[in-house]
Amino acid sequence: MLRIAVPNKGSLSEPASAMLHEAGYKQRKDRRELVLVDGDNEVEFFFLRPRDIAVYVGSGKLDIGITGRDLLLDSGAAAEEILRLGFAASTFRYATRPGTAREVGEFGGMTIATSFPGLVAKHLADNGVDASVVRLDGAVETAIQLGVAEIIADVVETGTTLRNAGLEIIGEPILESEAVVVRRTGAPADDPKVRQFLRRMQGVLVARRYVMMDYDIRAEKVEQAVALTPGLESPTISPLHHEGWVAVRSMVPARDAQRIMDDLYDLGARAILTTGIHACRL
Numbered sequence: 070m071l072r073i074a075v076p077n078k079g080s081l082s083e084p085a086s087a088m089l090h091e092a093g094y095k096q097r098k099d100r101r102e103l104v105l106v107d108g109d110n111e112v113e114f115f116f117l118r119p120r121d122i123a124v125y126v127g128s129g130k131l132d133i134g135i136t137g138r139d140l141l142l143d144s145g146a147a148a149e150e151i152l153r154l155g156f157a158a159s160t161f162r163y164a165t166r167p168g169t170a171r172e173v174g175e176f177g178g179m180t181i182a183t184s185f186p187g188l189v190a191k192h193l194a195d196n197g198v199d200a201s202v203v204r205l206d207g208a209v210e211t212a213i214q215l216g217v218a219e220i221i222a223d224v225v226e227t228g229t230t231l232r233n234a235g236l237e238i239i240g241e242p243i244l245e246s247e248a249v250v251v252r253r254t255g256a257p258a259d260d261p262k263v264r265q266f267l268r269r270m271q272g273v274l275v276a277r278r279y280v281m282m283d284y285d286i287r288a289e290k291v292e293q294a295v296a297l298t299p300g301l302e303s304p305t306i307s308p309l310h311h312e313g314w315v316a317v318r319s320m321v322p323a324r325d326a327q328r329i330m331d332d333l334y335d336l337g338a339r340a341i342l343t344t345g346i347h348a349c350r351l
């Protein structure tokens with residue numbers, strides 16, 4: 070059985086379970102379930118606090134886990150990222166009241182509040198800054214208003230929370246984060262169960278990002294058309310009964326599909342169809 074840690078709460082929890090479900094795994098129906106055995110797929114899921122996942126995986130008690138890159142690096146656990154999952158994207162940044170400081174070099178002697186003390190301490194040390202770090206569980210924006218800290222370091226997605234608290238971002242992001250799959254550092258890379266799990270998750274990523282496009286085009290235009298729809302490997306070209314025409318089938322990035330359809334139409338392609346991909350193995 071492959072033992073997999075899955076976030077039980079917070080921003081990572083629902084999208085992680087949705088992705089596992091899309092990859093064909095059984096997922097829990099009740100949020101209070103802590104462990105779930107998916108016998109058909111020979112996988113056991115452990116629903117754990119996102120912050121603890123890298124620790125369990127790093128200790129070797131669980132084979133792999135889904136967590137945030139920021140949580141992984143903050144934990145200092147002996148775990149490493151093996152696949153980016155493309156959800157829960159955010160940056161990790163410093164912020165403060167206007168006029169307090171413009172860059173990390175000016176933080177000397179100040180106090181920084183954060184839920185990610187490991188990340189912040191390392192970033193300060195890397196920049197040669199001597200400042201205090203206070204660990205808070207959440208809602209760190211309020212720490213400035215209440216005089217607990219001059220600076221905060223927190224997760225920023227849209228920036229709305231910071232704006233609402235009257236704070237502004239300082240400097241470049243400390244980190245760009247997203248949900249990732251982690252395993253113990255140095256674990257054998259060729260474990261067939263892990264590889265199968267990663268292939269399934271990669272299949273979901275591709276199915277979410279691509280659509281299948283079909284169209285008919287005059288044979289003499291096919292090279293120009295295929296330049297617009299090169300596919301992942303190479304497009305399939307089939308002759309049409311109507312002489313001088315071919316049918317083309319190719320995967321295209323979903324976000325470009327409408328623009329590509331316009332361009333194909335202008336080139337003379339007709340019967341241009343896009344269909345969703347439910348699952349795939351590349």
Ligand SMILES: Nc1ncnc2c1ncn2[C@@H]1O[C@H](COP(=O)(O)OP(=O)(O)OP(=O)(O)O)[C@@H](O)[C@H]1O
Binds near residue numbers: 119138140158224246
């Ligand atoms: N607004 C957000 N947008 C994108 N990712 C986020 C956001 N808030 C937190 N995350 C990500 O979620 C992970 C933190 O999960 P965690 O469950 O500890 O916090 P949370 O989602 O803020 O939940 P809560 O604070 O309700 O416990 C981190 O990887 C972080 O980058």
Ligand SMILES: O=P(O)(O)OC[C@H]1O[C@H](OP(=O)(O)OP(=O)(O)O)[C@H](O)[C@@H]1O
Binds near residue numbers: 208230
């Ligand atoms: O840039 P934004 O789109 O505003 O998102 C970022 C906010 O979202 C998270 O907070 P959450 O709601 O999880 O509360 P918390 O601070 O208690 O964790 C994070 O800690 C930030 O505060």
Ligand SMILES: [Mg+2]
Binds near residue numbers: 207
């Ligand atoms: Mg939070």
